[in-house]
Amino acid sequence: MFAVILKEDGYSGRATGPRIENAADWLEAAELPVPEAGAGQVVIKLKAASVNPSDLHFIKGENGQPRVKGAAAGFEGCGEVVEAGAGAEALLGKRVAFVAAAAGAWAEFVLCEAMNCIPLRDDISDADGAAQIVNPLTAMAMVDIAAQGKSALVISAAASQLGKLMIGLARDLGLETIALVRRADAMASLKALGATEVLDVTSADFTDNFTKASRALKPRVFLDAVADQTSEQVFANMPNGARWVIYGNLAGTPPTLTQLGQLIFMDKQIEGFWLTKWMRTTPPADQMRVVGEVQARFADGRWRTDISARIKLRDVVSGLAEATRKTDGKVLIEV
Numbered sequence: 001m002f003a004v005i006l007k008e009d010g011y012s013g014r015a016t017g018p019r020i021e022n023a024a025d026w027l028e029a030a031e032l033p034v035p036e037a038g039a040g041q042v043v044i045k046l047k048a049a050s051v052n053p054s055d056l057h058f059i060k061g062e063n064g065q066p067r068v069k070g071a072a073a074g075f076e077g078c079g080e081v082v083e084a085g086a087g088a089e090a091l092l093g094k095r096v097a098f099v100a101a102a103a104g105a106w107a108e109f110v111l112c113e114a115m116n117c118i119p120l121r122d123d124i125s126d127a128d129g130a131a132q133i134v135n136p137l138t139a140m141a142m143v144d145i146a147a148q149g150k151s152a153l154v155i156s157a158a159a160s161q162l163g164k165l166m167i168g169l170a171r172d173l174g175l176e177t178i179a180l181v182r183r184a185d186a187m188a189s190l191k192a193l194g195a196t197e198v199l200d201v202t203s204a205d206f207t208d209n210f211t212k213a214s215r216a217l218k219p220r221v222f223l224d225a226v227a228d229q230t231s232e233q234v235f236a237n238m239p240n241g242a243r244w245v246i247y248g249n250l251a252g253t254p255p256t257l258t259q260l261g262q263l264i265f266m267d268k269q270i271e272g273f274w275l276t277k278w279m280r281t282t283p284p285a286d287q288m289r290v291v292g293e294v295q296a297r298f299a300d301g302r303w304r305t306d307i308s309a310r311i312k313l314r315d316v317v318s319g320l321a322e323a324t325r326k327t328d329g330k331v332l333i334e335v
């Protein structure tokens with residue numbers, strides 16, 4: 001089968017962010033044997049894979065798990081189950097969304113744990129199916145942190161696919177949001193999605209505007225994918241009891257903490273969120289309820305996947321870097 005494979009092993013020891021100049025620095029095309037499903041596993045004939053920031057971190061060796069040189073890259077997609085190992089027979093012939101936990105999605109056939117597959121409703125498109133797990137489940141899990149405390153929330157990189165999902169979900173749950181973006185042309189669309197306030201972190205009056213919004217809405221949860229010095233200042237300007245939940249490293253340069261006393265005297269907390277841990281620790285019945293809600297939201301149009309570019313699997317090495325330069329949607333890899 002055709003596959004797009006990793007050129008390097010392990011970790012790079014660097015954290016330069018989810019940007020690439022040339023995919024050929026990290027990836028190459030190869031012919032690999034079609035994988036075989038073991039117990040509890042399935043083989044999926046790929047229809048489409050989505051490119052997430054975690055894929056770009058991973059191929060560069062800066063994601064939470066080591067690369068395996070010569071193995072296919074890519075985590076998320078959708079396709080048809082063409083082989084099922086013992087215990088996974090119920091999935092045979094089904095169209096599923098999947099996350100290949102050890103990577104391998106950028107190949108004509110993908111080996112995946114059955115428990116990481118979700119049968120797709122007929123009314124979900126392949127494009128939505130290819131981005132059905134990582135961002136939607138993260139959105140559900142993280143907005144729930146704010147929902148439990150009935151708190152307003154701050155969302156950084158709010159024009160990201162995940163940011164847009166969270167803004168719509170928060171609106172539907174009656175939670176107020178302060179959405180942070182770095183380009184003014186993204187502001188109107190986020191307001192239309194239901195953000196209470198949209199602020200441009202690059203504007204000269206950002207700090208004043210954020211301070212005003214924070215005093216008015218009292219957000220106690222900051223869902224942050226950027227994690228730079230601006231994020232640190234945002235957290236410092238949030239009220240007592242605020243939680244800074246870092247779930248991404250888009251900036252690639254960590255901030256300096258300037259207000260350690262707030263952790264001691266204002267009951268503030270800094271923590272991380274990783275979907276993989278959420279999937280390992282959330283009871284299956286709760287996960288199934290969340291999965292059902294995710295598909296319902298895509299099926300009835302409350303959520304959709306914005307696609308910025310479509311490329312063929314065979315063109316990933318030559319075309320991925322260029323395709324990822326447009327940041328207002330997902331790159332979709334099609335077979």
Ligand SMILES: NC(=O)c1ccc[n+]([C@@H]2O[C@H](COP(=O)([O-])OP(=O)(O)OC[C@H]3O[C@@H](n4cnc5c(N)ncnc54)[C@H](OP(=O)(O)O)[C@@H]3O)[C@@H](O)[C@H]2O)c1
Binds near residue numbers: 183248249
């Ligand atoms: N921890 C987890 O379990 C988990 C799960 C899912 C996703 N994530 C993380 O969630 C984040 C968003 O994912 P996504 O798939 O929604 O991304 P995406 O749709 O590809 O969008 C990326 C967004 O990031 C913004 N951005 C990039 N670099 C930035 C920087 N230095 N400062 C501010 N904004 C920056 C871009 O803004 P412009 O539009 O202005 O260019 C763009 O809107 C990523 O960091 C990803 O790794 C984490």
